[in-house]
Amino acid sequence: MxxxxxxxxxxxxxxxxxxxxxxxxxxxxxxxxxxxxxxxxxxxxxxxxxxxxxxxxxxxxxxxxxxxxxxxxxxxxxxxxxxxxxxxxxxxxxxxxxxxxxxxxxxxxxxxxxxxxxxxxxxxxxxDEKKPTLLGEAAQPWLAALGLVDNAGRPRRKLADKHTQIDRYVEILAHLARDAGLAATDGDRPLRIVDVGCGKGHLTFAAWHLGRTVLGRRVQVTGVEARQDLVDEANAVARSLGADDLRFVHGDIDRVPLDGVEVLVALHACNTATDHAIRRGVEAGARLVVVAPCCHQEVRPQLGRPEPLAPVLRHGLFAERMAEWATDGLRTLVLEHRGYATKAIEFVSSEHTPKNVMLAAVRATTAPDDAQRAKTRAAIDAFRAFFGISRQALDPLLRGD
Ligand SMILES: C[S@@+](CC[C@H](N)C(=O)[O-])C[C@H]1O[C@@H](n2cnc3c(N)ncnc32)[C@H](O)[C@@H]1O
Structure with a gap:
């Protein structure tokens, strides 16, 4: 007409x-x-x-x-x-x-x-008149476009855990971003966030929401994913929302360019992919590095049975848990060695997902001096010697000490 x-x-x-x-x-x-x-x-x-x-x-x-x-x-x-x-x-x-x-x-x-x-x-x-969260009304269009909520804004039953995870993630990330001094605008410079191994990009959208809506910053958010089909789907959703400051690229954690990145996120990146993400984030000088590790396979076969833990570590389950704990503990020590203050956080209750540990690292405003580096290096060496860990994917971050 x-x-x-x-x-x-x-x-x-x-x-x-x-x-x-x-x-x-x-x-x-x-x-x-x-x-x-x-x-x-x-x-x-x-x-x-x-x-x-x-x-x-x-x-x-x-x-x-x-x-x-x-x-x-x-x-x-x-x-x-x-x-x-x-x-x-x-x-x-x-x-x-x-x-x-x-x-x-x-x-x-x-x-x-x-x-x-x-x-x-x-x-x-x-x-939906539930208690307000940082997601709020402004998140409804992207949550709906991703199929996480129905058109009335209620979390879809089958995806309720994912919704809870996103909610909590935004809350945690908001605190961490403030700790890292990222809440304040930096002239007209956009806040650059990269989410590596982003999968369908649900949490990349959440980081984008956090930056522009919760922090009120100009943002440039990139999701990096090895599967082209997921990249295409996530880009289609971003374009349908007119989100020009959010894009998804096909790429590898190890090689994707990270120039100017301020927040590096890697959630549930398998095994040593988490370490590669940490290493890339540290090397790029990110002010905030956030990982939620999963499938800890590298340390488990190396794990010794030091006394007095030996009688307990006979049990495969305990050895498994100890390997996870030792891997993540070592990650925090290496991050501290490189000048980051670290936190280990329960991401969401284990009732929602077993992969619920988050490691967050905020870069200190001044680089560690020689004495601090010697101290953290000694702690790392003693920890590794105790558990018999001879190699770890974060080793490149310890070279040149
Ligand atoms: C378990 S999913 C997690 C997705 C998302 N981060 C989340 O927490 O919902 C891990 C994703 O990382 C991707 N991935 C694995 N190794 C990768 C690599 N080296 N580079 C880029 N993406 C990778 C996989 O294709 C998969 O989609």
Whole structure:
């Protein structure tokens, strides 16, 4: 359908009203800002119920942050009309009957184009009024796009553990980022975060959310993953959200360029991939290194049975646990040797995942002096001698002492 710019816009508002009235509304997106320097780049609008009354929930996407505002329907329609008249040229209204695309130029060539509906069912309208977390309303679009929550913002049952993990991760990362002095803006320089071995990128999206929405920083977030299919899927989600400051690349932890990285993350990277990530982060001078190790295989075959642990380490299970503990303990010592303050944190309760230890390292503002290095080196050597650990993937970080 075509018409002049006013009628196309008016018709879109009329379709919006109808879709809210007959409950066929799925989502409205306002895009293509009229001004090149507009603060709000895009607005994503959802239909929710607040205290039993329908509202439109607006997520305003700015370069550095997302903010959310809920309005009752009448005010909300006026708000959409005003924003389209003054701020945005384009809009897409998704309903279960059809998708409507507003293409408006500066002159009188506005058009409203009908497309086949991309959504067969309308989302539930219940507004989740659970206690606020750092994820909050602004996280709903990406959590929904990743399929982690339903359209009412409730965690999907099968993915509830992942949701809990993301929630806790953002909370922990927020504290660590503050400890590392990364909460304050650094001129116009974006905060560079790299998540290696990122898999589907759920926690990369969480780091992106943390940087731009929780810390309010300009960010440049990269997920690095060895599987091309996962890279493509995650990039498709990021593009659908208009997240130009988040990208996924096919690459290897060992070789991916890390110039200027400030936060290096490696979660559940198997076996020595965690060590490679730590080494790369330290060598790149990252201010914050965060790993959640898994599958500790390197130290287990080397682990001796020193007295008085020998009678206990006869048990395979205890030897296994001790190897994990020794590996992660050694990692913290090597990080301290290289001038980082370390923390071992229970990431989420073991009821949610057995892989629940997180090691976090914040680079000290001054490099360790010779005496400090000698002390940490002696601690590492004694620890390794006690357990009979002759080699470890972090050894390159100890060379040249
Ligand atoms: C267990 S998954 C963890 C995914 C994600 N970090 C999380 O915690 O949900 C480990 C991921 O690391 C990837 N990976 C393993 N070795 C890698 C390497 N050397 N370079 C890049 N990615 C790697 C695997 O393909 C896999 O997707």
């Amino acid at each position: 075509t018409g002049n710019i006013v009628s196309a816009r008016e018709e879109l508002i009329s379709r919006l009203r109808e879709s809210c009235a007959d409950d066929s509304f799925v989502r409205l997106t306002l895009s293509s800002p009229r001004r090149a320097d507009a603060a709000v780049q895009r607005v994503i609008v959802r239909l929710i119920a607040l205290a039993g009354a329908p509202h439109l929930s607006f997520t305003f996407r700015e370069e550095r942050r997302d903010t959310t505002h809920n309005l009752p329907l009448t005010e909300a329609f006026a708000e959409v009309e005003r924003r389209l008249r003054t701020e945005f040229r384009g809009a897409t209204l998704a309903t279960t009957a059809a998708d409507w695309q507003l293409q408006a130029g500066d002159g009188s060539d506005g058009r409203l184009i009908r497309h086949r509906a991309t959504h067969a069912a309308a989302p539930a309208r219940v507004h």
